Amino acid sequence: MTESKTISQREDQIVDDFSLFDDWMSKYEYIIELGKKLPLIDENYKNELYEVKGCQSKVWLNAEMKDGMLYYKADSDAIITKGIISLLIEVLSGNKPEEIKNAEMDFLNKIGLKEHLSPNRANGLNAMINKMKNFAIKYSGENVN
Amino acid sequence: MTESKTISQREDQIVDDFSLFDDWMSKYEYIIELGKKLPLIDENYKNELYEVKGCQSKVWLNAEMKDGMLYYKADSDAIITKGIISLLIEVLSGNKPEEIKNAEMDFLNKIGLKEHLSPNRANGLNAMINKMKNFAIKYSGENVN
Amino acid sequence: MDTQTSNIETIDITKLREEFPILSRKISGEPIAYFDNAATSQKPLSVINAISEYYETINSNVHRGIHTLSEEATEAYENSREKARKFINAQNTGEIVFVKGTTEGINLVASSFGSKVVGEGDEVIISEMEHHSNLVPWQKLCESKNAKLKFIPVNDKGELITDEFRKMINEKTKLISLVYISNSLGTVNPVSEIIETAHSFNVPVVLDAAQAAPHMKIDVQKLDCDFLAFSGHKMYGPTGIGILFGKEKHLESMPPYQYGGEMIKSVTYDKTVFNVLPYKFEAGTPNIAGAIVLGTAVDFIERLGHENIHNREMQLLTYANQLFGEIGDIRIIGTAENKTCLISFIINGIHPYDTGSILDNLGIAVRTGFHCTQPLIEQRFRLPGTVRASFAFYNTFEEIDRLAAGLSKVKSMFL
Amino acid sequence: MDTQTSNIETIDITKLREEFPILSRKISGEPIAYFDNAATSQKPLSVINAISEYYETINSNVHRGIHTLSEEATEAYENSREKARKFINAQNTGEIVFVKGTTEGINLVASSFGSKVVGEGDEVIISEMEHHSNLVPWQKLCESKNAKLKFIPVNDKGELITDEFRKMINEKTKLISLVYISNSLGTVNPVSEIIETAHSFNVPVVLDAAQAAPHMKIDVQKLDCDFLAFSGHKMYGPTGIGILFGKEKHLESMPPYQYGGEMIKSVTYDKTVFNVLPYKFEAGTPNIAGAIVLGTAVDFIERLGHENIHNREMQLLTYANQLFGEIGDIRIIGTAENKTCLISFIINGIHPYDTGSILDNLGIAVRTGFHCTQPLIEQRFRLPGTVRASFAFYNTFEEIDRLAAGLSKVKSMFL
């Protein structure tokens, strides 16, 4: 994780990485690699409370604050899903909650993921992003105390 | 009513009469004339018991035996319907119940009525014929006593 | 005649009629004059072709599928729901339930909502002019609950007597269900006024909008109705599909109506958790083609424009009224001030069945009978039925000329 | 491959496929290989065109109309009912009710018949392999009646354990409802045997024939089932239409399910008399186009012939089983002796969602998840879902080759 970069720099990096692939099979292969490498979440987070609703596979997500930055951990029983969360974490994790709240996540369109995953699966994707942003809202300035 | 003729002779007569008309409007005009002339049924027969079910207009039908022959009376609140019953009565009335039971009523096809009245209205026509035949069955040999 | 008297420049009727293939059919050797639009409307090519296109390109079961066809079908299905939402200006798509038609919509409300809010000794108010589909469900509900069904009376012009309504409503009233536009009288009811009164008593109002959907802009937020149902087949769309709108708070509070399929979130052998709105009310594989193509029908109406449709239809109605007056011996049932484009009538002394049969023979399609409002026709107006000519924008002044000529012919034949 | 190994001379698959326009679509640049037939089948041109033809030539509301279009639509509608009667060999058309689909059919029976025959302390028997549509209605009925829902267990091969069934049935059993062919395991259940046992206890049996209708000849008289429901959209017909068969004596004894429209014989403000069978159960304007074209789908199946369809589909199944065996690491869920042409499976260690996503990218449409049998997959087989490839006669051996290649590719990507 490259914590010094801004969210949009990280997004650009991913768009760059994906530009190397010219078909979806190679993109999937890359996403699967990311999925396999995703740091796992603790087993005790794998419950209703941390579950992301609306995905076709099970997804669990947690976030913790450290030194004013928000760090995510997640897991899924499907690897492609894990790969996609991995991308989201890559972009958002280690940023200030305020920044995360406002992130546009434009890279998902740029790499063609939103378009490729429409619309049942895009629902799952949106559900993950919403859950991540909700953590950011919870931990952001307004709600610290 | 030409009581000396057989049912099939009467049918032939009607087919003959109708052969003079070459469009349905003239046939309707003829049927309407017949309808207007139909001897009415007594008001006290205009009840559920004598009603023919399945027609789009109200139809009441009664039959009485005289000297071994069955005579029908009927009425309807619609004139075309009356005209059609009038044809049925013309053919069947004043015959022996056994003959009525077995009448084929082929003339309805020959004058194109069945075809012209398909199928909602044909249901009504069939309902009338059935009611007439049921009277014949009721009064025929098997059930005299 | 169209070119002379019609001042609608925005609709080219001749061209528009070409979009309706069935209108060029012949019946009894004559071009069909279709005046049974209140029973079901004809369909434009855009609607007919959208059905074929669905089956030829994206047919697939919706929701939960991850393959492309299923994704595409789901997207089209949900897009159509959004179109329906906009069509009646509902707040969100969770309030838009795909049903079989108006009848199913009302039955759903009677069963899932009615059973909940109506109890022994309570009262339900409908009107004397309801379609059987908005009468029998309430009759049966009241029967089973030992509640009382009350009828807003209808005056001789075929209008609701709203003064009587204000006397009927009281703290025992638990539900009101009303027809927006009467299918047998043509009356456009003052539903806003009634809803306002009802809400002042905290009574929810269901609207039967089967006849409203094809003829006027519906705005459920402005009306503030609690439920509203209509059928696709009467608004230039396919058969077997309709919309039930319900306010979110009501739909949330109601148990499902049918069980199975997409309306389930999770299920074990012991227990079922239901899905969110609107899916909770969409059990089983829906009429996918029907739902998608209902959206095409909405597009069609919006392309024409509600106002253009209304203006055209009012011209047809005015013209027909004028000709009917000239014929004489015609009694029109339903002469409300505010009326949609249909005429229910009898020729004095001639049974509706006789009139309809002769008109059919002239290629003119009208409906005869009770129009599924038997108590209104029989008990209220004491008639054996009426003849109903119901118009749509695609009817022409020439067709109405033929109708008038047909009625004169009928008179000469029977009187 | 078709030409070499297929010994079906009666079906020319290449020509037959041309009748299904969607089969020439491309997905992700590849020709679509559609293996989601158990969710919904594709439609032949005869069916698609019959819909257009209906709307372009005879569209009209059915029953009670006296004009020609209405007569013609009614005739087509009733002809289709007769075709459906023959299709399942019912005794008379009064036993053939047009419904939205299997789900509505079963809900109708649960509501109108179930509520009548099941009381407190009674028992209803279904199986562990039921589709939600044949599970939740009974779960809810039993809940509301304080009755007990019992499940015929399923062995590891995915077959009903009929010995257990014989131990479960007793004088408290009031109803049995069973899936004829399982949509997630493919098992063809020994329903005749079960019906015989049930009848010896005087217990009526409902059959969910959603998956049977497209794949085998159904004979309700031979089966002697009391009710049977199926959906048009799974048997090459349109969406939004299906058939509920019920024995006349049962249907006669049942109250209507919905109210309004053609199901009424006469009505006053106080009281309604219902129509005869089957109309009593057809409230509101039916899905007229759907009902008529269901008849076209029946024609299509009968033109192909049940035996030809069956033989072809068994060859596809055998071939797929053989290839799946060669790939290795595939666990098939549902290996009953008597099985229809679908394979539910997981590649060991790979989530169904991952498998399905990659296959979709290769133009191969399979379904993943619970297939609306969540308790069976989760509680009985303890799986997070399965991948289901369900075949139809129009699938080819080449498509199965592509499926097998796709699965090998998936293995190499994830393992």
Ligand SMILES: Cc1ncc(COP(=O)(O)O)c(C=O)c1O
């Ligand atoms: C076995 C089985 N039963 C019931 C159903 C429900 O059918 P429908 O969704 O058409 O109502 C299906 C299909 O989804 C099925 O496969």
Ligand SMILES: Cc1ncc(COP(=O)(O)O)c(C=O)c1O
């Ligand atoms: C006013 C009104 N309400 C309800 C209905 C019932 O609609 P559907 O038959 O489409 O369910 C109709 C049409 O028949 C109608 O005109």
